[in-house]
Amino acid sequence: MPSNAGTTRLVIVESPAKxxxxxxxxxxxxVVEASFGHVRDLPRNAADVPAKYKGEPWARLGVDVDNxxxxxxxxSADRKQQISKLVKLAKEVDEIFLATDEDxxxxxxxxxxxxxxxxxxxxxxxxxxxxxKPAIQAAVANPREIDRDLVDAQEARRILDRLYxxxxxxxxxxxxxxxxxxxxxxxxxxxxxxxxxxxxMAFRTAEYWDILATLAVANAGEGPRTFNATLVALNGxxxxxxxxxxxxxxxxxxxxxxxxxxxSGARGLAARLEGRPFTVTxxxxxxxxxxxYAPFITSTLxxxxxxxxxxxxxxxxxxxxxxxxxxxxxxMRTDSVNLSExxxxxxxxxxxELYGERSVPxxxxxxxxxxxxxxxxxxAIRPAGDNFRTPGEVAKxxxxxxxxxxxxxxxxxxxxxxxxxxxxxxxxRIRAVTAAQEExxxxxxxxxxxxxxxxxxxxxxxxxxNAEAEDAERRLPNLVKDQPLTADELAAQGHHTQPPSRYTExxxxxxxxxxxIGRPSTYASIMQTIQDRGYVxxxxxxxxxxxxxxxxxxxMERHYPRLIDxxxxxxxxxxxDEIAGGDHAAVDFLTAxxxxxxxxxxDQAIAHAGGLKKxxxxxxxxxxxxxxxxxxxxxDDEGREVVVRVGxxxxxxxxxxxxxxxxxxxxxxxxxxxxxxxxxxxxGIAPDELTPEKVQELFLGGGGERxxxxxxxxxxxxxxKSGRFGPYVSSGERKSSLLRSQSPDSLTFDEALxxxxxxxxxxxxxxxxxxxxxxGxxxxxxxxxxxxxxLDSEDKMFTVTxxxxxxxxxxxxxxxxxxxxxxxxxxxxxxxxxxxxxxKDGRFGPYVTDGEFNASLRRGxxxxxxxxxxxxxxxxxxxxxxxxxxxxxAAKKAAPAKKAxxxxxxxxxxxxxxxxxxxxxxxxxKKAPAKKAAPxxxxxxxx
Numbered sequence: 001m002p003s004n005a006g007t008t009r010l011v012i013v014e015s016p017a018k019x020x021x022x023x024x025x026x027x028x029x030x031v032v033e034a035s036f037g038h039v040r041d042l043p044r045n046a047a048d049v050p051a052k053y054k055g056e057p058w059a060r061l062g063v064d065v066d067n068x069x070x071x072x073x074x075x076s077a078d079r080k081q082q083i084s085k086l087v088k089l090a091k092e093v094d095e096i097f098l099a100t101d102e103d104x105x106x107x108x109x110x111x112x113x114x115x116x117x118x119x120x121x122x123x124x125x126x127x128x129x130x131x132x133k134p135a136i137q138a139a140v141a142n143p144r145e146i147d148r149d150l151v152d153a154q155e156a157r158r159i160l161d162r163l164y165x166x167x168x169x170x171x172x173x174x175x176x177x178x179x180x181x182x183x184x185x186x187x188x189x190x191x192x193x194x195x196x197x198x199x200x201m202a203f204r205t206a207e208y209w210d211i212l213a214t215l216a217v218a219n220a221g222e223g224p225r226t227f228n229a230t231l232v233a234l235n236g237x238x239x240x241x242x243x244x245x246x247x248x249x250x251x252x253x254x255x256x257x258x259x260x261x262x263x264s265g266a267r268g269l270a271a272r273l274e275g276r277p278f279t280v281t282x283x284x285x286x287x288x289x290x291x292x293y294a295p296f297i298t299s300t301l302x303x304x305x306x307x308x309x310x311x312x313x314x315x316x317x318x319x320x321x322x323x324x325x326x327x328x329x330x331x332m333r334t335d336s337v338n339l340s341e342x343x344x345x346x347x348x349x350x351x352x353e354l355y356g357e358r359s360v361p362x363x364x365x366x367x368x369x370x371x372x373x374x375x376x377x378x379x380a381i382r383p384a385g386d387n388f389r390t391p392g393e394v395a396k397x398x399x400x401x402x403x404x405x406x407x408x409x410x411x412x413x414x415x416x417x418x419x420x421x422x423x424x425x426x427x428x429r430i431r432a433v434t435a436a437q438e439e440x441x442x443x444x445x446x447x448x449x450x451x452x453x454x455x456x457x458x459x460x461x462x463x464x465x466n467a468e469a470e471d472a473e474r475r476l477p478n479l480v481k482d483q484p485l486t487a488d489e490l491a492a493q494g495h496h497t498q499p500p501s502r503y504t505e506x507x508x509x510x511x512x513x514x515x516x517i518g519r520p521s522t523y524a525s526i527m528q529t530i531q532d533r534g535y536v537x538x539x540x541x542x543x544x545x546x547x548x549x550x551x552x553x554x555x556m557e558r559h560y561p562r563l564i565d566x567x568x569x570x571x572x573x574x575x576x577d578e579i580a581g582g583d584h585a586a587v588d589f590l591t592a593x594x595x596x597x598x599x600x601x602x603d604q605a606i607a608h609a610g611g612l613k614k615x616x617x618x619x620x621x622x623x624x625x626x627x628x629x630x631x632x633x634x635x636d637d638e639g640r641e642v643v644v645r646v647g648x649x650x651x652x653x654x655x656x657x658x659x660x661x662x663x664x665x666x667x668x669x670x671x672x673x674x675x676x677x678x679x680x681x682x683x684g685i686a687p688d689e690l691t692p693e694k695v696q697e698l699f700l701g702g703g704g705e706r707x708x709x710x711x712x713x714x715x716x717x718x719x720x721k722s723g724r725f726g727p728y729v730s731s732g733e734r735k736s737s738l739l740r741s742q743s744p745d746s747l748t749f750d751e752a753l754x755x756x757x758x759x760x761x762x763x764x765x766x767x768x769x770x771x772x773x774x775x776g777x778x779x780x781x782x783x784x785x786x787x788x789x790x791l792d793s794e795d796k797m798f799t800v801t802x803x804x805x806x807x808x809x810x811x812x813x814x815x816x817x818x819x820x821x822x823x824x825x826x827x828x829x830x831x832x833x834x835x836x837x838x839x840k841d842g843r844f845g846p847y848v849t850d851g852e853f854n855a856s857l858r859r860g861x862x863x864x865x866x867x868x869x870x871x872x873x874x875x876x877x878x879x880x881x882x883x884x885x886x887x888x889x890a891a892k893k894a895a896p897a898k899k900a901x902x903x904x905x906x907x908x909x910x911x912x913x914x915x916x917x918x919x920x921x922x923x924x925x926k927k928a929p930a931k932k933a934a935p936x937x938x939x940x941x942x943x
Contacts, residue, residue: 010093011126012086012113014100015869016831017325018131022099025133026140033089035100036082036831037873040073040112042162048074061166063159065613069590071159075116078876081832083116090119097143102127102378103333104580105521108154111146130330130384153580156589160184160572163594167616168563175625176551176646181533185518187556188569189526190535192511193503194545194553200688201633203499204250208240209266213442214489215278215430217477226488227476229430229442234259234269236439242497250497266492272434278442278485282429288447290421290470292454294337294367295380296412298520299513301332304412306506306541307461309404313505313524315865319401320381322867328394328402329384329409333520336378337367339416343379346388347417354390355456359418367416382413401865415458423449426476430485446476499688502542516570532858544686547631547644547651555628560615633690642695644681653679653690653698709749711756718752729755739775739794754798759783763802771805773797784809824863830872837871839863853878 011032013019023032042062043049049059053072056064064070075083090096096119100106107125114123124143128135161184168182211231231239240258245251252260261269296304298317305316320332339347344364351360367380383389383406391407398406426446433439449455455471503511505527512518518526530536535549556564572593578584596611631644640655679698681690706720708729716732728737729752736755738747759774762782771784773791780791782805789808791797823838824846830837835850839857846863847856848871855874857866 007095008093009095009097010086010089011097011099014106014109015321015325017322017869021131021325021327022136025131025136031089031093033086034082034831035086035109035113036079036869038076038109038112039079039083039116040075042071042158043074044076048076050074061162063162065163065594068587069159069594071155073112073115076876078832078873078879086113087117090117090121093121095121096123097126097140098123098146099126099128099139101333102129102331103521104150104154104157107147107150108158111148111151114146129334129379131325131327132385134386135384149582150580152586153576156579156586157576159590160576160593163590163612164563167612168560171616171620171623172552172555174620175555175623175628177548177648180548180552182552182556182563183529184563184569184572185512185522185526186529186533186535187552187564188517188566189508189512190530190545190549191553191556191564192508193530193536193543194549196500196503197545197550197687199247200499200502201690202248203688204246204248205499206242206245206250206252206497207262207494208242208245208497209261209263209492209494210239210241211266211270211273211440211442212491212493213273213278213430213487214491215442215444215485216488217479217483217485224475224477227444227446229428229444231266231269231440232429232443233441234261234438242495245497247497247499263492263494266494269434269438269440270490270492272436272438273432273440273487273490276432276434276487278430278432278487280428280479280481280483280485281431281441282427283479283481284427286425286427288421288423288425288449290453290455292365292416292418292420293412293458293460294369295339295382295416296409297335297337297369297380298333299335299509299523301381301409302509302523303506304408304461305405306504308408309401310541311401311405313509313527315401316405317524318865318867318870319405323398323402323406323409324384327384328389328398328406330379330382332381334378334381335369335520337369337380338378339367339382339413340379342386343382343413344417346386347382347414350388350390351414351418351457354414355418359453359456361417361419365417380413381409383410388413411458415454418454418457419451421449421453421455421471422451423447423473426479428476428479432487444476446474447472448475449473502544504541504543506541508543515566516573517566519573528858539686547646547681547687550631550644550687551629551646554631555623558628559619559623563612563615631687633695634692636692636696644687644690650683651681653681653695655699708747708752711753718749718756720747720752731756737775741794758797760797762800762805765802765806771802771809773800773805782808789813825866827866827868827871830875831868832872832876837868837875839866839871848874850875 007029009030011019011022011026011030012035013022013032014035014037016034016036019032019034023030026032043059046054046060049062049072053059058064058066059072062072064072096117098110098113100109100113106127110125123146125146126139126143128139164184165182168187169180172180172182213229213231214226215229216226233239237257237259240252240256240260244253244256244258244260246253252258294300301320302313302316305311306313309316311319317332320329323329324332348360348364388410391403391410394406395403424447426448428444428446430442430444431439432442449471452471459469459471501507508527509523512523512526530549531538534546535552536543536545538544553564562568575584575589579586579589592611594612596614629646631646633642633644635641636655642653642655644651645654681698685694708718708720710717711731714732718729718731720727720729727747728735729747730736734756736758738755742751759772762771762773764770765784769785771782773780773782773796775781775794775797778790780794780797781788782791782800784805787809789805789811791800791808823840825839827837827839827848829835830850833850835852837848837850839846839848842854842856845856847854848866849855853875855871855878857863858874
C-alpha cells in the first residue's frame with residue numbers, strides 16, 4: 001500500500017520476524033523496525049534504580065506508593081541500543097505507526113514507546129489480528145489512538161504484581177529459604193497443585209469386584225454374535241463401583257445402599273451363574289448427537305497441544321508466535337471464540353471442497369465463550385487469510401512442531417463449522433437367576449454413529465488417557481425384550497479405586513481458567529514460573545509439587561490465606577477488567593489493596609485487614625519457621641510423629657525418638673545426623689510416595705541405601721547410598737561415586753566391587769613411583785606423583801596397563817586436550833549485536849553463546865525449539881549484568897625464612913591472637929546489619 005507522496009512512515013512492531021513479514025506487505029515510504037518487546041519496566045534490582053532515586057524510601061519497590069502509585073520505569077540495558085536507533089528513525093520520518101500486539105500488553109508497549117521516544121511527529125496506533133497483506137493494509141488505513149484504559153489496566157497489573165512479589169517474598173526468605181518468590185497468580189497455581197497432592201497423600205485405596213459376562217445371541221443376523229455386559233445389581237441392590245468409596249478411608253460411604261463384592265463373593269456368584277439362562281429385560285434406544293467444539297482460544301489450544309502433541313504451554317505459545325508472525329494464523333493470545341464473517345465463509349468453502357456439501361450446516365455456527373470478561377471483539381485462533389491454506393499446502397514451509405500445531409488449529413477451525421455427529425445409543429439390561437433365586441442384573445451400552453459430521457475432521461482428546469474417544473463405536477446385536485441369551489464366559493474381575501489424577505499443564509490451565517484466574521497472555525508464563533522457582537517438577541506430563549511448595553503454601557494458608565484465596569485472586573482479575581473498560585480508577589484499586597482504604601475498589605477483606613503492607617509486616621514475628629518448614633506425614637506404629645523437614649540442602653525425614661523425646665536439631669551445615677531419627681529423601685520421590693512402608697525403608701537404609709552384598713575379601717557389606725553429590729557405594733572406610741554411565745537402579749554387585757577397587761594401582765614406574773588409575777571431577781585419569789593425564793573412557797580405568805599409562809604420562813599435556821565438540825545448533829546473527837549465536841553443550845547442560853557471553857537454557861527450553869529472539873534476549877540480560885567478577889588470585893606464600901625469623905613470626909602471631917579474640921565479637925556485631933540486609937539486595941525480582 002503506497003504512502004502519501006513524499007511521506008515517510010515508521011512502523012514499530014515487537015519482533016524482527018514480525019517486522020520482516022510486515023515490511024513485505026507495505027510499499028515504499030514505510031520503515032518497519034522492531035522494539036524487541038518491552039522497552040521499559042520497573043527496576044529489577046537496586047542497580048537499575050537511577051542515582052537520583054536511590055535515596056527514596058520507595059526505590060526498592062520501583063513504585064511511589066505515597067504519590068498515586070507513580071511507577072519508576074527504566075529502559076533495560078539490553079534495549080538502549082535499539083531505543084537509540086528508534087529515536088534516530090523517529091526524527092527522520094513524518095509519521096509513526098505503533099503496530100504492537102492488539103492485547104493490553106501490546107497497548108502498554110505502544111504507550112511506553114511514545115513515553116520513551118518522545119516523538120515530534122504524529123503517532124497513530126494500528127491493530128490487526130493476523131499478519132496478511134489485506135489485514136496490514138486495512139490497519140494502516142484505519143488507525144486509532146492509544147487506549148489509555150487498556151494501558152492503565154496493564155500498568156495496574158504490573159504494579160499489583162510488583163507489590164505482591166516484593167512484600168510477600170521477603171517473608172519467605174526469612175521463614176523458609178532465601179531467594180524464594182511469591183506471586184499473585186503463581187502462588188495460587190502452586191496451591192492448586194499442592195492441594196491435589198494432599199488429596200493423593202490422604203487417599204486410601206479400596207478393592208471391589210464385579211463380573212464381566214460374555215453373552216451370545218442365537219441368531220445374530222447382521223450384527224455381532226457376542227457382546228460384553230457387566231454385573232450392575234444383585235437382588236435389586238446396586239453393585240459398588242469406585243464412586244461409592246470414601247477417598248480418605250477406603251470404606252463404602254455411609255448410606256450408599258450398595259453390595260460390596262470381594263474376590264470370593266464375585267467368584268462364587270460367577271460359579272453359581274454358570275449354565276443359568278440369561279434374558280433381556282429392557283432395551284432403551286436414544287438418538288445420539290454431538291455438536292462441534294468451539295474454535296481455539298489460548299487456553300484450549302494449550303490444553304489440546306499438550307494432550308495431542310505433548311507440547312508444554314511455553315512450547316505451544318512459542319510455536320504459535322512463530323506461526324502468527326509469519327502470517328499463518330491469527331493472534332494467539334485471545335479468550336474469544338468468535339470467528340469473523342470472512343473466516344466463517346472461508347471455512348464453509350473449504351468444507352464443501354474437502355468433505356462435500358452435506359458436511360456444511362444450513363446456517364453458519366456462532367459460539368459463545370464461557371470465559372469471564374472475554375474480549376468478544378477479538379477472534380478465535382484460526383488459519384490466517386480469507387482462504388485457508390490446508391496443512392498440505394504449508395508442509396514444506398514449516399518445521400515439524402509448526403506443522404503439527406498449524407494442522408491442529410486448521411482442523412479445529414474447519415470442524416467448528418461442520419455438521420453435528422449423529423447416531424444412536426442403546427442401553428440394555430439382562431437378568432440371570434441362580435438356583436438359589438439370586439437375581440443378578442447385567443448392563444451393556446452401545447453406540448453407533450450414522451453420520452460422523454465434524455468428527456471426520458477433528459476429535460478432541462481427554463485428560464483421562466483411558467477415556468473412550470468420541471468417534472469410537474460400540475456395536476451391540478439387535479436385541480429385544482425377553483430375548484434369551486447364553487453366557488459363553490463369566491469372569492470375576494477386581495478393581496481398585498484410584499487417587500485423583502495429578503494436574504498436567506493442560507488441566508492446570510483449564511482449572512485456572514474455570515476459576516477466573518490469569519488471562520490468555522499469562523498461562524504459559526505461570527506454568528514455566530512455578531517450575532523455574534522449584535515449586536513444581538514434571539514427571540512425564542504430570543505436575544508434582546515439591547516439599548518446598550508444601551512449606552510455602554503452608555505458610556501462606558496459615559498466615560495470609562486471603563492472598564492465595566481463589567475467589568480473591570479472581571476478583572483481582574475482574575477489577576483489572578473493569579479498569580480496562582474504564583469503569584474504575586487504577587489508583588483507587590491499588591490504594592485499597594496496598595493500604596487498606598475502603599474508599600473505591602479493591603477487595604474489602606484485604607482492605608479491612610489493613611491492606612497488604614500491614615498484613616505482611618504486623619505478625620511476622622509470630623510465624624514459626626520450624627513449624628512452617630515441617631510437613632506432617634503420619635504417626636508410626638510406635639507413636640512417633642513422622643514429618644518432612646525442608647532444609648538448606650533439601651528435604652529430609654524426621655521422627656520423634658522412642659519414648660517421645662524429640663530429635664536434637666542438626667548441627668550447622670548438616671541435614672541429618674543425630675540419633676538415627678533423620679533420613680534424607682532421595683531426589684525424585686513424590687510426596688504421595690512417602691507411604692509408611694517407604695518411610696520405614698528410608699529410615700532403615702539411611703537415605704534409601706541398598707545392600708548389594710558382602711565384600712569377599714573383607715567380609716564387610718557393600719552398600720549403595722545417596723549423598724549430597726550423587727549416588728555412591730561404600731564398604732568400611734572405602735567409598736566411590738558411581739560413573740556417569742551407571743545408574744543406581746541397575747548397579748550390580750560386581751560393578752560395585754570394581755568401583756571400590758579405585759584408585760587402582762596399575763604398577764610401579766622405573767623410578768619407584770606408584771602409578772594409579774582413578775575417576776575424578778573431570779573424568780577418568782592416570783596419576784604418577786603429581787602428574788595427571790586424562791583417559792578417553794571410563795572403562796580404561798580398569799584395563800589400562802602400566803606401559804600404556806607411562807606412555808600417556810610421558811606425552812606433553814597439550815596432546816591431551818580434547819577437540820572442541822561441534823555446536824548443537826547454529827542460530828544465525830544476533831539481531832542486537834549481529835554476532836553469530838550458537839548453542840553448545842556444557843558441563844551443566846546446553847547454553848547459548850555469542851563468543852563473549854553465555855546464557856544457560858532455562859528449564860523447559862530445548863536447543864531445537866529456542867528461537868533467535870529468545871536467545872538474543874537471554875544474552876542481552878547477561879550483558880546487562882556485566883561480566884562475572886574475576887576471582888582474586890591467591891596470594892603467593894613467602895619463601896621459607898630462617899628458622900629464627902619463622903619463630904619470631906609465630907610468636908608475634910600468638911601475641912596478637914588474644915587481641916583478635918577480644919575484638920571478634922565487636923567486629924561481628926558491626927558486620928551483622930550488613931549481612932542481614934544482603935539477601936534482599938542480592939536477590940533479583942521475586943515476581
